[in-house]
Amino acid sequence: MTIRLRVKNMLDPRLLRAFTAIIDTGSFTLAAERLHLTQSTISQQIGRLEDAVGSVLIERSARPLGPTTTGERLLGYARRLLALQQEAEAALGDPAGTTSIRIGMAEDIVDAAMARTFSNFARRHREIRLDVTAGLSRELMKRYRDGEFDIVIVKENEPDPDCRATFAEPLAWFESADTPVDIHMAGSRADPIPLVAFPLGGLYREAMFARVECEDRRWYVACAASSLHNVLVAVEAGLGISLLPVRATGDYRVRPYAPFGVETAMAVTLYSWESAGVVSELVDSMQAVLAARAAQFPPHTEMVEARS
Template sequence: MKGNAKGHRPLFDLDLLRAIVMVADCGSFTAASARLHSTQSTVSQKVRRLEDMAGHKLLERGSREVQPTDAGETLLAYARRMLALNDEMIESLAGASVGLTVRLGVPEDFVGGPTTHMLAAFNRKHPQVKLEVTSGLSRDVASSYDRGDLDIALVKQRRNSREAVASWPEQLRWIDSAKYPSILLDPVPLVAFPPRGLYRDDMTNAIEGLGRRWRMSFISSSLSGIQAAVADGLGISLLPARSVTAEHAVLTQESGLPAIETMDIALLHRPTADQVVKELAKMLSRMLATP
Protein backbone atom coordinates (compact mmCIF):
# COMPACT_ATOMS: atom_id res chain seq x y z
CA MET A 1 0.00 0.00 0.00
CA LYS A 2 2.96 2.33 0.48
CA GLY A 3 3.61 4.85 -2.24
CA ASN A 4 0.24 4.44 -3.88
CA ALA A 5 -1.51 7.57 -5.03
CA LYS A 6 -4.61 8.33 -3.01
CA GLY A 7 -6.91 7.48 -5.89
CA HIS A 8 -5.21 4.14 -6.58
CA ARG A 9 -5.21 2.60 -3.13
CA PRO A 10 -6.69 -0.92 -3.03
CA LEU A 11 -10.30 -1.35 -1.94
CA PHE A 12 -10.85 -3.84 0.83
CA ASP A 13 -13.42 -6.45 -0.14
CA LEU A 14 -16.23 -6.76 2.42
CA ASP A 15 -16.28 -10.51 1.88
CA LEU A 16 -12.64 -10.71 3.02
CA LEU A 17 -13.36 -8.46 6.00
CA ARG A 18 -16.34 -10.60 7.00
CA ALA A 19 -14.09 -13.67 6.92
CA ILE A 20 -11.47 -12.25 9.30
CA VAL A 21 -14.13 -10.88 11.68
CA MET A 22 -15.73 -14.32 11.84
CA VAL A 23 -12.37 -16.00 12.51
CA ALA A 24 -11.62 -13.50 15.28
CA ASP A 25 -15.08 -13.94 16.84
CA CYS A 26 -14.99 -17.74 16.69
CA GLY A 27 -11.34 -18.00 17.71
CA SER A 28 -10.64 -20.61 15.04
CA PHE A 29 -10.67 -21.10 11.28
CA THR A 30 -12.65 -24.34 11.64
CA ALA A 31 -15.56 -22.75 13.49
CA ALA A 32 -15.50 -19.68 11.24
CA SER A 33 -15.66 -21.76 8.06
CA ALA A 34 -18.69 -23.63 9.43
CA ARG A 35 -20.44 -20.35 10.26
CA LEU A 36 -19.62 -18.95 6.81
CA HIS A 37 -20.69 -22.18 5.06
CA SER A 38 -17.28 -22.32 3.44
CA THR A 39 -14.16 -24.47 3.59
CA GLN A 40 -11.32 -23.84 5.99
CA SER A 41 -8.85 -23.42 3.11
CA THR A 42 -11.05 -20.76 1.48
CA VAL A 43 -11.30 -18.79 4.71
CA SER A 44 -7.52 -19.06 5.20
CA GLN A 45 -6.94 -17.77 1.65
CA LYS A 46 -9.18 -14.77 2.29
CA VAL A 47 -7.25 -13.87 5.44
CA ARG A 48 -3.94 -14.23 3.58
CA ARG A 49 -5.22 -11.90 0.84
CA LEU A 50 -6.12 -9.34 3.49
CA GLU A 51 -2.68 -9.65 5.05
CA ASP A 52 -1.11 -9.08 1.63
CA MET A 53 -3.27 -5.99 1.06
CA ALA A 54 -2.62 -4.62 4.55
CA GLY A 55 1.08 -5.37 4.48
CA HIS A 56 0.91 -6.78 8.00
CA LYS A 57 0.34 -10.08 9.74
CA LEU A 58 -3.21 -9.83 11.09
CA LEU A 59 -3.71 -13.09 13.03
CA GLU A 60 -1.51 -15.17 15.32
CA ARG A 61 -2.39 -18.81 14.72
CA GLY A 62 -1.80 -20.36 18.15
CA SER A 63 -2.16 -24.01 19.07
CA ARG A 64 -5.49 -23.46 20.84
CA GLU A 65 -7.02 -20.23 19.61
CA VAL A 66 -6.43 -17.67 16.87
CA GLN A 67 -5.67 -14.18 18.23
CA PRO A 68 -5.43 -10.87 16.33
CA THR A 69 -2.10 -9.03 16.21
CA ASP A 70 -1.94 -5.31 16.97
CA ALA A 71 -2.43 -4.57 13.27
CA GLY A 72 -5.23 -7.13 13.25
CA GLU A 73 -7.00 -5.34 16.11
CA THR A 74 -6.84 -2.09 14.15
CA LEU A 75 -8.15 -3.70 10.99
CA LEU A 76 -10.94 -5.53 12.90
CA ALA A 77 -12.21 -2.27 14.37
CA TYR A 78 -12.54 -0.73 10.91
CA ALA A 79 -13.88 -3.97 9.43
CA ARG A 80 -16.73 -4.09 11.94
CA ARG A 81 -17.63 -0.48 11.14
CA MET A 82 -17.53 -1.10 7.39
CA LEU A 83 -19.67 -4.23 7.69
CA ALA A 84 -22.10 -2.39 9.96
CA LEU A 85 -22.36 0.47 7.45
CA ASN A 86 -22.96 -2.04 4.68
CA ASP A 87 -25.80 -3.60 6.69
CA GLU A 88 -27.24 -0.16 7.43
CA MET A 89 -27.20 0.69 3.73
CA ILE A 90 -28.97 -2.55 2.84
CA GLU A 91 -31.48 -1.95 5.63
CA SER A 92 -32.14 1.60 4.46
CA LEU A 93 -32.56 0.59 0.82
CA ALA A 94 -34.77 -2.36 1.64
CA GLY A 95 -36.83 -0.50 4.20
CA ALA A 96 -36.41 -3.45 6.55
CA SER A 97 -34.99 -3.68 10.02
CA VAL A 98 -31.94 -5.93 10.05
CA GLY A 99 -30.41 -6.25 13.49
CA LEU A 100 -27.50 -7.96 15.18
CA THR A 101 -28.03 -11.44 16.64
CA VAL A 102 -26.42 -12.21 19.99
CA ARG A 103 -26.31 -15.88 21.01
CA LEU A 104 -26.24 -16.51 24.77
CA GLY A 105 -25.91 -19.85 26.54
CA VAL A 106 -26.76 -20.35 30.24
CA PRO A 107 -27.14 -23.26 32.67
CA GLU A 108 -30.70 -24.48 33.19
CA ASP A 109 -31.07 -22.90 36.64
CA PHE A 110 -30.43 -19.44 35.14
CA VAL A 111 -33.50 -19.58 32.92
CA GLY A 112 -36.21 -17.24 34.22
CA GLY A 113 -36.16 -14.96 37.24
CA PRO A 114 -33.38 -12.35 37.40
CA THR A 115 -31.88 -13.50 34.08
CA THR A 116 -35.12 -12.93 32.19
CA HIS A 117 -35.59 -9.52 33.85
CA MET A 118 -32.06 -8.53 32.83
CA LEU A 119 -32.51 -9.73 29.25
CA ALA A 120 -35.79 -7.82 28.96
CA ALA A 121 -34.04 -4.63 30.12
CA PHE A 122 -31.26 -5.24 27.58
CA ASN A 123 -33.85 -5.78 24.83
CA ARG A 124 -35.64 -2.53 25.67
CA LYS A 125 -32.33 -0.68 25.38
CA HIS A 126 -31.37 -2.47 22.13
CA PRO A 127 -34.62 -3.35 20.34
CA GLN A 128 -32.73 -3.97 17.10
CA VAL A 129 -30.72 -6.80 18.66
CA LYS A 130 -32.09 -10.31 18.33
CA LEU A 131 -31.33 -12.47 21.37
CA GLU A 132 -30.98 -16.22 20.95
CA VAL A 133 -30.84 -17.83 24.41
CA THR A 134 -30.18 -21.54 24.90
CA SER A 135 -29.92 -23.46 28.16
CA GLY A 136 -28.67 -26.85 29.24
CA LEU A 137 -25.99 -28.65 31.20
CA SER A 138 -22.88 -26.52 31.70
CA ARG A 139 -20.69 -28.99 29.81
CA ASP A 140 -23.00 -28.69 26.77
CA VAL A 141 -23.08 -24.88 26.99
CA ALA A 142 -19.26 -24.81 27.21
CA SER A 143 -18.96 -27.14 24.20
CA SER A 144 -21.28 -24.92 22.15
CA TYR A 145 -19.20 -21.87 23.06
CA ASP A 146 -15.95 -23.63 22.12
CA ARG A 147 -17.44 -24.59 18.74
CA GLY A 148 -18.25 -20.94 18.04
CA ASP A 149 -22.02 -21.49 18.28
CA LEU A 150 -22.37 -18.95 21.12
CA ASP A 151 -21.17 -15.36 21.47
CA ILE A 152 -21.38 -15.29 25.25
CA ALA A 153 -21.86 -17.99 27.87
CA LEU A 154 -22.33 -18.64 31.56
CA VAL A 155 -20.88 -21.97 32.65
CA LYS A 156 -20.26 -23.73 35.94
CA GLN A 157 -16.79 -25.12 36.43
CA ARG A 158 -14.31 -26.31 39.00
CA ARG A 159 -12.92 -23.21 40.68
CA ASN A 160 -10.37 -21.42 38.49
CA SER A 161 -10.21 -24.33 36.02
CA ARG A 162 -10.65 -22.09 32.96
CA GLU A 163 -9.79 -18.49 32.19
CA ALA A 164 -12.92 -16.34 32.17
CA VAL A 165 -13.94 -12.70 31.73
CA ALA A 166 -15.25 -12.87 35.30
CA SER A 167 -16.21 -15.54 37.82
CA TRP A 168 -18.15 -15.87 41.06
CA PRO A 169 -18.30 -18.61 43.71
CA GLU A 170 -21.27 -20.94 43.22
CA GLN A 171 -23.25 -21.11 46.49
CA LEU A 172 -24.27 -24.76 46.97
CA ARG A 173 -26.78 -26.25 49.41
CA TRP A 174 -27.44 -29.79 50.61
CA ILE A 175 -31.18 -30.35 50.29
CA ASP A 176 -33.66 -32.96 51.50
CA SER A 177 -37.42 -33.27 51.23
CA ALA A 178 -39.36 -31.05 53.63
CA LYS A 179 -42.12 -33.71 53.92
CA TYR A 180 -40.25 -36.99 53.47
CA PRO A 181 -36.67 -36.55 54.73
CA SER A 182 -34.19 -39.28 53.85
CA ILE A 183 -30.90 -38.08 55.35
CA LEU A 184 -31.09 -40.68 58.15
CA LEU A 185 -31.68 -43.65 55.84
CA ASP A 186 -28.92 -46.24 55.44
CA PRO A 187 -27.55 -46.26 52.81
CA VAL A 188 -28.18 -42.58 52.08
CA PRO A 189 -30.18 -42.23 48.84
CA LEU A 190 -28.70 -39.67 46.46
CA VAL A 191 -30.42 -37.73 43.67
CA ALA A 192 -27.87 -36.63 41.08
CA PHE A 193 -27.06 -35.62 37.54
CA PRO A 194 -25.64 -38.32 35.20
CA PRO A 195 -21.98 -39.44 35.42
CA ARG A 196 -19.60 -36.48 34.90
CA GLY A 197 -22.47 -34.21 35.94
CA LEU A 198 -21.86 -31.30 38.28
CA TYR A 199 -21.67 -31.88 42.04
CA ARG A 200 -21.95 -35.67 41.74
CA ASP A 201 -18.39 -36.47 42.88
CA ASP A 202 -18.62 -33.86 45.65
CA MET A 203 -21.73 -35.60 46.99
CA THR A 204 -20.30 -39.11 47.06
CA ASN A 205 -16.94 -37.98 48.47
CA ALA A 206 -18.67 -36.07 51.27
CA ILE A 207 -20.90 -39.03 52.23
CA GLU A 208 -17.95 -41.43 52.20
CA GLY A 209 -15.99 -38.92 54.28
CA LEU A 210 -18.64 -39.31 56.98
CA GLY A 211 -18.14 -43.08 56.94
CA ARG A 212 -21.66 -43.61 55.63
CA ARG A 213 -22.90 -45.76 52.78
CA TRP A 214 -24.79 -44.32 49.82
CA ARG A 215 -26.73 -45.39 46.75
CA MET A 216 -27.89 -43.57 43.63
CA SER A 217 -31.67 -43.55 43.93
CA PHE A 218 -32.53 -41.15 41.09
CA ILE A 219 -30.51 -39.80 38.15
CA SER A 220 -31.68 -37.07 35.78
CA SER A 221 -30.10 -34.58 33.39
CA SER A 222 -32.98 -32.17 34.14
CA LEU A 223 -32.74 -29.69 37.00
CA SER A 224 -36.52 -29.74 37.46
CA GLY A 225 -36.34 -33.55 37.64
CA ILE A 226 -33.72 -33.36 40.39
CA GLN A 227 -35.76 -30.78 42.32
CA ALA A 228 -38.96 -32.84 42.11
CA ALA A 229 -37.25 -36.11 43.08
CA VAL A 230 -35.82 -34.55 46.25
CA ALA A 231 -39.15 -32.89 47.11
CA ASP A 232 -40.94 -36.25 46.80
CA GLY A 233 -38.52 -38.00 49.14
CA LEU A 234 -36.37 -39.98 46.70
CA GLY A 235 -33.13 -38.79 48.31
CA ILE A 236 -30.89 -35.86 49.15
CA SER A 237 -28.96 -33.77 46.65
CA LEU A 238 -26.51 -30.91 46.26
CA LEU A 239 -27.80 -27.95 44.24
CA PRO A 240 -27.21 -24.20 43.80
CA ALA A 241 -28.89 -22.07 46.46
CA ARG A 242 -31.07 -20.46 43.75
CA SER A 243 -32.57 -23.88 43.00
CA VAL A 244 -33.92 -24.53 46.50
CA THR A 245 -37.73 -24.44 46.68
CA ALA A 246 -40.30 -24.36 49.50
CA GLU A 247 -40.63 -28.15 49.17
CA HIS A 248 -37.01 -28.62 50.19
CA ALA A 249 -35.30 -28.61 53.57
CA VAL A 250 -31.77 -27.20 53.59
CA LEU A 251 -29.43 -29.50 55.52
CA THR A 252 -27.18 -27.53 57.86
CA GLN A 253 -23.77 -28.59 59.16
CA GLU A 254 -25.58 -30.15 62.13
CA SER A 255 -26.38 -33.01 59.75
CA GLY A 256 -22.64 -33.63 59.47
CA LEU A 257 -22.49 -32.72 55.79
CA PRO A 258 -19.63 -30.35 54.93
CA ALA A 259 -19.99 -27.08 53.04
CA ILE A 260 -18.98 -27.56 49.39
CA GLU A 261 -17.03 -24.64 47.95
CA THR A 262 -15.46 -26.07 44.82
CA MET A 263 -17.46 -24.49 42.01
CA ASP A 264 -17.44 -21.18 40.13
CA ILE A 265 -19.87 -19.53 37.75
CA ALA A 266 -17.75 -18.30 34.84
CA LEU A 267 -18.62 -15.67 32.23
CA LEU A 268 -17.11 -16.26 28.79
CA HIS A 269 -16.84 -14.11 25.69
CA ARG A 270 -14.04 -13.55 23.21
CA PRO A 271 -11.74 -10.51 23.48
CA THR A 272 -12.76 -9.46 19.96
CA ALA A 273 -16.50 -9.62 20.74
CA ASP A 274 -18.81 -6.89 19.45
CA GLN A 275 -19.47 -3.97 21.83
CA VAL A 276 -23.10 -5.07 22.20
CA VAL A 277 -21.92 -8.48 23.42
CA LYS A 278 -19.60 -6.80 25.92
CA GLU A 279 -22.46 -4.63 27.15
CA LEU A 280 -24.60 -7.70 27.72
CA ALA A 281 -21.67 -9.26 29.60
CA LYS A 282 -21.51 -6.23 31.91
CA MET A 283 -25.24 -6.54 32.64
CA LEU A 284 -24.78 -10.24 33.42
CA SER A 285 -21.86 -9.36 35.69
CA ARG A 286 -23.95 -6.85 37.64
CA MET A 287 -26.72 -9.43 38.01
CA LEU A 288 -24.36 -12.10 39.29
CA ALA A 289 -22.62 -9.70 41.66
CA THR A 290 -25.96 -8.85 43.32
CA PRO A 291 -26.67 -11.14 46.29
Protein backbone atom coordinates in the same frame (compact mmCIF):
# COMPACT_ATOMS: atom_id res chain seq x y z
CA MET B 1 -47.38 -20.27 -21.38
CA THR B 2 -50.42 -18.07 -22.05
CA ILE B 3 -52.15 -19.30 -18.86
CA ARG B 4 -49.00 -18.65 -16.84
CA LEU B 5 -48.74 -15.11 -18.22
CA ARG B 6 -52.39 -14.42 -17.42
CA VAL B 7 -51.89 -15.55 -13.81
CA LYS B 8 -48.77 -13.40 -13.51
CA ASN B 9 -50.67 -10.36 -14.77
CA MET B 10 -53.59 -11.11 -12.46
CA LEU B 11 -51.26 -11.06 -9.44
CA ASP B 12 -49.33 -7.98 -10.57
CA PRO B 13 -49.64 -5.59 -7.60
CA ARG B 14 -49.58 -2.54 -9.90
CA LEU B 15 -52.72 -3.75 -11.66
CA LEU B 16 -54.44 -4.69 -8.39
CA ARG B 17 -53.54 -1.31 -6.90
CA ALA B 18 -55.07 0.47 -9.90
CA PHE B 19 -58.24 -1.64 -9.61
CA THR B 20 -58.74 -0.98 -5.88
CA ALA B 21 -58.00 2.74 -6.35
CA ILE B 22 -60.75 3.02 -8.96
CA ILE B 23 -63.25 1.25 -6.71
CA ASP B 24 -62.26 3.39 -3.72
CA THR B 25 -62.46 6.72 -5.58
CA GLY B 26 -65.23 5.81 -8.07
CA SER B 27 -63.26 7.45 -10.88
CA PHE B 28 -60.38 6.75 -13.27
CA THR B 29 -59.29 10.37 -12.91
CA LEU B 30 -59.24 10.37 -9.11
CA ALA B 31 -57.53 6.95 -9.05
CA ALA B 32 -54.81 8.29 -11.35
CA GLU B 33 -54.29 11.28 -9.05
CA ARG B 34 -54.08 9.05 -5.99
CA LEU B 35 -51.45 6.82 -7.60
CA HIS B 36 -49.62 9.71 -9.30
CA LEU B 37 -50.24 8.24 -12.76
CA THR B 38 -51.89 9.45 -15.91
CA GLN B 39 -55.47 8.49 -16.66
CA SER B 40 -54.37 6.61 -19.78
CA THR B 41 -51.92 4.54 -17.69
CA ILE B 42 -54.69 3.61 -15.25
CA SER B 43 -56.93 2.63 -18.16
CA GLN B 44 -54.19 0.46 -19.64
CA GLN B 45 -53.54 -1.27 -16.33
CA ILE B 46 -57.24 -2.09 -15.85
CA GLY B 47 -57.38 -3.37 -19.43
CA ARG B 48 -54.46 -5.71 -18.75
CA LEU B 49 -56.06 -6.95 -15.52
CA GLU B 50 -59.39 -7.59 -17.26
CA ASP B 51 -57.59 -9.48 -20.04
CA ALA B 52 -55.84 -11.62 -17.40
CA VAL B 53 -59.10 -12.33 -15.56
CA GLY B 54 -61.06 -12.81 -18.75
CA SER B 55 -63.92 -10.63 -17.60
CA VAL B 56 -64.94 -7.01 -17.19
CA LEU B 57 -64.19 -5.79 -13.67
CA ILE B 58 -65.43 -2.15 -13.71
CA GLU B 59 -69.04 -1.16 -14.34
CA ARG B 60 -68.20 1.82 -16.52
CA SER B 61 -71.78 3.04 -16.94
CA ALA B 62 -72.22 3.54 -13.20
CA ARG B 63 -71.58 6.86 -11.48
CA PRO B 64 -69.53 6.62 -9.39
CA LEU B 65 -67.77 3.69 -10.98
CA GLY B 66 -68.24 0.39 -9.22
CA PRO B 67 -67.23 -3.24 -9.58
CA THR B 68 -69.00 -5.81 -11.69
CA THR B 69 -70.00 -9.12 -10.12
CA THR B 70 -66.61 -10.54 -11.06
CA GLY B 71 -64.95 -7.36 -9.81
CA GLU B 72 -66.62 -7.79 -6.42
CA ARG B 73 -65.24 -11.33 -6.18
CA LEU B 74 -61.73 -10.12 -7.03
CA LEU B 75 -61.79 -7.05 -4.79
CA GLY B 76 -61.37 -8.86 -1.46
CA TYR B 77 -58.48 -10.95 -2.79
CA ALA B 78 -56.87 -7.85 -4.29
CA ARG B 79 -56.95 -6.00 -0.98
CA ARG B 80 -55.52 -9.00 0.89
CA LEU B 81 -52.70 -9.48 -1.65
CA LEU B 82 -51.78 -5.80 -1.48
CA ALA B 83 -51.85 -5.87 2.34
CA LEU B 84 -49.59 -8.93 2.37
CA GLN B 85 -47.17 -7.25 -0.01
CA GLN B 86 -47.06 -4.16 2.20
CA GLU B 87 -46.53 -6.32 5.29
CA ALA B 88 -43.70 -8.24 3.60
CA GLU B 89 -42.00 -5.04 2.46
CA ALA B 90 -42.23 -3.62 5.99
CA ALA B 91 -40.84 -6.81 7.52
CA LEU B 92 -37.95 -7.05 5.08
CA GLY B 93 -37.17 -3.37 5.45
CA ASP B 94 -37.10 -3.56 9.26
CA PRO B 95 -33.71 -4.69 10.63
CA ALA B 96 -35.28 -5.98 13.87
CA GLY B 97 -33.93 -9.38 14.86
CA THR B 98 -31.57 -9.72 11.90
CA THR B 99 -28.38 -10.12 13.99
CA SER B 100 -28.02 -12.96 16.49
CA ILE B 101 -26.14 -13.12 19.79
CA ARG B 102 -25.89 -16.74 20.94
CA ILE B 103 -25.94 -17.25 24.71
CA GLY B 104 -25.49 -20.44 26.73
CA MET B 105 -26.44 -20.48 30.41
CA ALA B 106 -26.76 -22.90 33.29
CA GLU B 107 -30.51 -23.28 33.69
CA ASP B 108 -30.92 -21.68 37.13
CA ILE B 109 -29.10 -18.56 35.91
CA VAL B 110 -32.00 -17.84 33.55
CA ASP B 111 -34.07 -16.10 36.21
CA ALA B 112 -36.32 -13.04 36.25
CA ALA B 113 -33.45 -10.60 36.77
CA MET B 114 -31.52 -11.99 33.80
CA ALA B 115 -34.67 -11.99 31.67
CA ARG B 116 -35.22 -8.30 32.45
CA THR B 117 -31.64 -7.59 31.41
CA PHE B 118 -32.28 -9.32 28.09
CA SER B 119 -35.53 -7.38 27.66
CA ASN B 120 -33.89 -4.01 28.32
CA PHE B 121 -31.06 -4.81 25.94
CA ALA B 122 -33.49 -5.94 23.21
CA ARG B 123 -35.42 -2.66 23.48
CA ARG B 124 -32.21 -0.69 22.98
CA HIS B 125 -31.05 -2.88 20.09
CA ARG B 126 -34.02 -3.99 17.99
CA GLU B 127 -31.72 -5.30 15.29
CA ILE B 128 -30.41 -8.02 17.62
CA ARG B 129 -32.03 -11.37 18.36
CA LEU B 130 -30.96 -13.14 21.57
CA ASP B 131 -30.72 -16.91 21.10
CA VAL B 132 -30.55 -18.33 24.65
CA THR B 133 -29.82 -22.00 25.38
CA ALA B 134 -30.07 -23.42 28.91
CA GLY B 135 -28.36 -26.68 29.82
CA LEU B 136 -25.66 -28.48 31.77
CA SER B 137 -22.51 -26.47 32.34
CA ARG B 138 -19.96 -28.93 30.96
CA GLU B 139 -21.80 -29.32 27.67
CA LEU B 140 -22.34 -25.56 27.40
CA MET B 141 -18.65 -24.87 27.99
CA LYS B 142 -17.63 -27.40 25.35
CA ARG B 143 -19.96 -25.76 22.84
CA TYR B 144 -18.59 -22.32 23.75
CA ARG B 145 -15.03 -23.47 23.10
CA ASP B 146 -16.23 -24.90 19.78
CA GLY B 147 -17.53 -21.47 18.80
CA GLU B 148 -21.27 -22.23 19.11
CA PHE B 149 -21.91 -19.46 21.66
CA ASP B 150 -20.86 -15.83 21.82
CA ILE B 151 -21.48 -15.62 25.59
CA VAL B 152 -21.73 -18.37 28.18
CA ILE B 153 -22.37 -18.53 31.93
CA VAL B 154 -21.38 -21.86 33.47
CA LYS B 155 -20.72 -23.42 36.83
CA GLU B 156 -17.30 -24.98 37.31
CA ASN B 157 -14.76 -25.84 39.97
CA GLU B 158 -12.14 -23.37 38.76
CA PRO B 159 -12.58 -20.58 36.18
CA ASP B 160 -10.28 -20.40 33.16
CA PRO B 161 -7.97 -17.38 32.81
CA ASP B 162 -9.95 -15.90 29.89
CA CYS B 163 -13.18 -15.47 31.89
CA ARG B 164 -14.81 -12.05 32.07
CA ALA B 165 -16.02 -12.48 35.68
CA THR B 166 -16.51 -15.20 38.27
CA PHE B 167 -18.60 -15.40 41.44
CA ALA B 168 -18.94 -17.91 44.26
CA GLU B 169 -21.98 -20.21 44.27
CA PRO B 170 -22.60 -21.65 47.78
CA LEU B 171 -23.46 -25.37 47.78
CA ALA B 172 -25.00 -27.56 50.46
CA TRP B 173 -26.63 -30.93 50.91
CA PHE B 174 -30.42 -31.05 51.06
CA GLU B 175 -33.12 -33.56 51.93
CA SER B 176 -36.91 -33.44 51.94
CA ALA B 177 -38.42 -31.27 54.67
CA ASP B 178 -41.36 -33.67 54.88
CA THR B 179 -39.73 -37.06 54.30
CA PRO B 180 -36.20 -37.06 55.77
CA VAL B 181 -33.84 -39.68 54.38
CA ASP B 182 -32.43 -40.84 57.71
CA ILE B 183 -34.79 -42.56 60.15
CA HIS B 184 -34.27 -40.58 63.32
CA MET B 185 -35.06 -43.39 65.68
CA ALA B 186 -32.51 -44.94 68.02
CA GLY B 187 -29.75 -43.25 66.04
CA SER B 188 -30.39 -45.33 62.92
CA ARG B 189 -29.82 -43.96 59.46
CA ALA B 190 -30.34 -44.90 55.83
CA ASP B 191 -27.84 -47.49 54.60
CA PRO B 192 -27.04 -47.28 51.76
CA ILE B 193 -27.98 -43.64 51.41
CA PRO B 194 -30.14 -42.75 48.36
CA LEU B 195 -28.86 -39.96 46.13
CA VAL B 196 -30.64 -37.76 43.61
CA ALA B 197 -28.13 -36.83 40.93
CA PHE B 198 -27.72 -35.31 37.53
CA PRO B 199 -26.96 -37.80 34.73
CA LEU B 200 -23.44 -38.81 33.69
CA GLY B 201 -21.42 -35.67 33.07
CA GLY B 202 -23.47 -33.62 35.53
CA LEU B 203 -21.39 -31.12 37.43
CA TYR B 204 -22.10 -32.19 41.01
CA ARG B 205 -22.29 -35.94 40.41
CA GLU B 206 -18.68 -36.96 41.11
CA ALA B 207 -18.41 -34.52 44.04
CA MET B 208 -21.47 -36.15 45.61
CA PHE B 209 -20.05 -39.65 45.35
CA ALA B 210 -16.68 -38.59 46.74
CA ARG B 211 -18.23 -36.82 49.74
CA VAL B 212 -20.51 -39.72 50.68
CA GLU B 213 -17.61 -42.18 50.49
CA CYS B 214 -15.49 -39.79 52.55
CA GLU B 215 -18.20 -39.97 55.22
CA ASP B 216 -17.77 -43.76 55.15
CA ARG B 217 -21.34 -44.31 54.02
CA ARG B 218 -22.57 -46.53 51.24
CA TRP B 219 -24.72 -44.98 48.53
CA TYR B 220 -26.78 -45.63 45.40
CA VAL B 221 -28.42 -43.36 42.82
CA ALA B 222 -32.14 -43.52 43.56
CA CYS B 223 -33.03 -40.97 40.87
CA ALA B 224 -31.18 -39.23 38.05
CA ALA B 225 -32.73 -36.12 36.51
CA SER B 226 -31.52 -33.92 33.67
CA SER B 227 -32.72 -30.56 35.04
CA LEU B 228 -32.18 -28.74 38.32
CA HIS B 229 -35.93 -28.40 38.82
CA ASN B 230 -36.45 -32.14 38.45
CA VAL B 231 -33.63 -32.89 40.89
CA LEU B 232 -35.19 -30.54 43.43
CA VAL B 233 -38.65 -32.06 42.96
CA ALA B 234 -37.19 -35.54 43.53
CA VAL B 235 -35.44 -34.40 46.72
CA GLU B 236 -38.61 -32.66 47.87
CA ALA B 237 -40.55 -35.92 47.39
CA GLY B 238 -38.09 -37.81 49.60
CA LEU B 239 -36.34 -39.88 46.93
CA GLY B 240 -32.92 -39.03 48.34
CA ILE B 241 -30.45 -36.31 49.23
CA SER B 242 -28.52 -34.16 46.79
CA LEU B 243 -25.78 -31.54 46.57
CA LEU B 244 -27.44 -28.34 45.36
CA PRO B 245 -26.91 -24.58 44.98
CA VAL B 246 -28.28 -22.94 48.12
CA ARG B 247 -29.91 -20.19 46.08
CA ALA B 248 -31.99 -22.65 44.03
CA THR B 249 -33.76 -24.30 46.96
CA GLY B 250 -35.92 -21.48 48.31
CA ASP B 251 -39.17 -22.43 46.57
CA TYR B 252 -39.03 -26.13 47.45
CA ARG B 253 -39.90 -28.14 50.56
CA VAL B 254 -36.32 -29.11 51.30
CA ARG B 255 -33.95 -28.54 54.20
CA PRO B 256 -30.21 -28.84 54.79
CA TYR B 257 -29.03 -32.39 55.40
CA ALA B 258 -27.29 -31.86 58.72
CA PRO B 259 -24.76 -34.74 58.64
CA PHE B 260 -23.08 -33.33 55.52
CA GLY B 261 -23.81 -29.59 55.68
CA VAL B 262 -22.14 -27.18 53.26
CA GLU B 263 -19.55 -27.85 50.58
CA THR B 264 -16.84 -25.76 48.94
CA ALA B 265 -18.49 -23.09 46.80
CA MET B 266 -18.70 -23.59 43.05
CA ALA B 267 -17.66 -20.85 40.60
CA VAL B 268 -20.31 -19.17 38.42
CA THR B 269 -18.25 -17.89 35.52
CA LEU B 270 -19.01 -15.57 32.61
CA TYR B 271 -17.15 -15.91 29.31
CA SER B 272 -17.39 -13.86 26.12
CA TRP B 273 -15.40 -13.93 22.90
CA GLU B 274 -15.89 -10.19 22.25
CA SER B 275 -14.69 -7.41 24.53
CA ALA B 276 -16.16 -4.40 22.71
CA GLY B 277 -19.35 -3.24 20.99
CA VAL B 278 -22.92 -4.27 21.76
CA VAL B 279 -21.90 -7.76 22.89
CA SER B 280 -19.67 -6.25 25.55
CA GLU B 281 -22.55 -3.97 26.61
CA LEU B 282 -24.73 -7.04 27.12
CA VAL B 283 -21.94 -8.85 28.98
CA ASP B 284 -21.55 -5.91 31.38
CA SER B 285 -25.28 -6.01 32.14
CA MET B 286 -25.22 -9.78 32.68
CA GLN B 287 -22.20 -9.42 34.95
CA ALA B 288 -24.10 -6.90 37.06
CA VAL B 289 -26.95 -9.40 37.49
CA LEU B 290 -24.48 -12.09 38.58
CA ALA B 291 -22.85 -9.72 41.06
CA ALA B 292 -26.22 -8.86 42.63
CA ARG B 293 -27.10 -12.57 42.69
CA ALA B 294 -23.84 -13.44 44.49
CA ALA B 295 -24.36 -10.67 47.04
CA GLN B 296 -27.69 -12.23 48.07
CA PHE B 297 -26.10 -15.60 48.87
CA PRO B 298 -22.45 -15.17 49.90
CA PRO B 299 -20.49 -18.34 50.79
CA HIS B 300 -21.22 -19.81 54.21
CA THR B 301 -24.58 -18.05 54.42
CA GLU B 302 -26.55 -19.41 57.36
CA MET B 303 -29.34 -21.65 56.08
CA VAL B 304 -32.76 -22.10 57.59
CA GLU B 305 -33.53 -25.56 58.86
CA ALA B 306 -36.74 -26.02 56.90
CA ARG B 307 -38.66 -24.39 54.09
CA SER B 308 -42.23 -23.40 54.79
